[in-house]
Amino acid sequence: MNSIDLTPLYRSSVGFDRLASLIDHALASETNTNGYPPYNIEMLDEKRYAITLAVAGFSQEEIDIQVEKGVLTVRGNKPEKNEAKFLHRGIANRTFERKFNLADYVEVTGADLINGLLTISLVKEIPEAMKPKTIAINTNEPVLEHNAKEQIEAKGTKAA
Structure with a gap:
């Protein structure tokens, strides 16, 4: 039986790990079923x-x-x-x-x-x-967590 190459699908999809095995199983079982x-x-x-x-x-x-x-x-x-x-x-x-x-x-x-x-x-x-x-997109808050920590540390050194 021929195998189907699903590589193009995986390039644009996330979380379809079972898809290849489902398709292979469906194709294999279709030939074996008696109805x-x-x-x-x-x-x-x-x-x-x-x-x-x-x-x-x-x-x-x-x-x-x-x-x-x-x-x-x-x-x-x-x-x-x-x-x-x-x-x-x-x-x-x-x-x-x-x-x-x-x-x-x-x-x-x-x-x-x-x-x-x-x-x-x-x-x-x-x-x-x-x-x-x-x-929600909030532009007033720091985007990255480590930037916020650096700003807090900088404020703490200025106060001391």
């Missing part, structure tokens, strides 16, 4: 999202949802039952694993399993410290 189970990703509003997976035939006990290091993993483990003799089997009840990369500050808030659809609720909450803030 099961099908899913939707929905943007409910500016801060809320929902991922819905079609998991017909799975119970709550057979589904595991985990978040680790910014990756949401949904696993379905269906034990094999050899009791039934199928003439046709069109409903897939096989074990699956689906992974979703979450952006920074996106948290899973809950999950519901209704009528064979697993809906995972997500919210993006940026901490107050990370929100944009206006920086």
